[in-house]
Amino acid sequence: MKQAKISEAVVKRLPIYLQVLNELQYHEVQTISSQDLGIKLDLNPAQIRKDLAYFGDFGRKGIGYDVTYLSEKIRQILKVDQIINVALVGAGNLGHALCNYNQYSKDNMKITAVFDIHPAKVGTKINHLIVKPMDELKATIDEQEIRIGIITVPAPEAQNVANQFIDAGVEGILNFAPTVLRVPEEVRIHHADFTKELLSLAYYLNREEVEESGSNLD
Structure with missing residues (x-):
């Protein structure tokens, strides 16, 4: 694999x-x-070729990419092999x-444990998983050698869960709580903020109206 920094x-x-x-x-x-x-x-083919070239030479001139081979290589790159x-x-x-979604996913990344702080939820089942207390x-x-954590608690509780x-030694966190979390550099965090995405969509929905309004001021 090439050593260039991957964005x-x-x-x-x-x-x-x-x-x-x-x-x-x-x-x-x-x-x-x-x-x-x-x-x-809906991407520039040159962008696709450039992206893949960071990791190796997977295509053949005049033929393209072998679908199965490229799929296997990307899974290896993403470590989901x-x-x-x-x-x-x-x-x-x-x-x-x-x-529920994860139960039917064919990927090797699986939710194998679920936790909650509320006694009423502890001991209940989500599919085949029993909800455990936080002290476990x-x-x-x-x-279970768990490497990734997902946070789906209210914002005020999210930083405590992240801590x-x-x-406990997780390497990555996916945060669904609508708040920014502080984590050390060695832990990777991604934020899945529904509110932010909806607000940005609202901008694009109103853009035509705003542009028309602006033109009327000229």
Whole structure:
């Protein structure tokens, strides 16, 4: 693998490529060109070739990419060719939804433990998982070698949960709480903020109206 620094934008596009490749495999498509990938993804083919070139030479001139081979290579790059156990804290509606989705996912990244602070939720089941109390978090993470934590608790509780994940040794956190969390440099955190995304969508919905209003002021 090349040693050039890989931007976050490139890494975030790799799962999109993998998703399309999985669909192509389902339809028994054997090869695809960067041009056709670009059409499917509404991306510049040159951008796709550049992204993939960071990690190796996967295409063949005049033929394109072998779908199965490229899929396997991207899974290796993303490290999802191996089992990655995930813990989730917050057995509310969102936590249930994520666990239900995860049950049917074919990826090797699996939610294997669910935790909650509320006694009424502890001991209940989400699919095959029994909700555990928070005081079992560290021992479970050690036992199951869990590397990623998901936070689906209210914002005021999120930093405390993140601290417990960090103390337990997780390497990455996916935060669904609408708040910015402080974590050490060695822990990677991604924020999935529904409110922020909706607000940015609102801007684009109103952009035409704002532009027309601005033109009327001229």
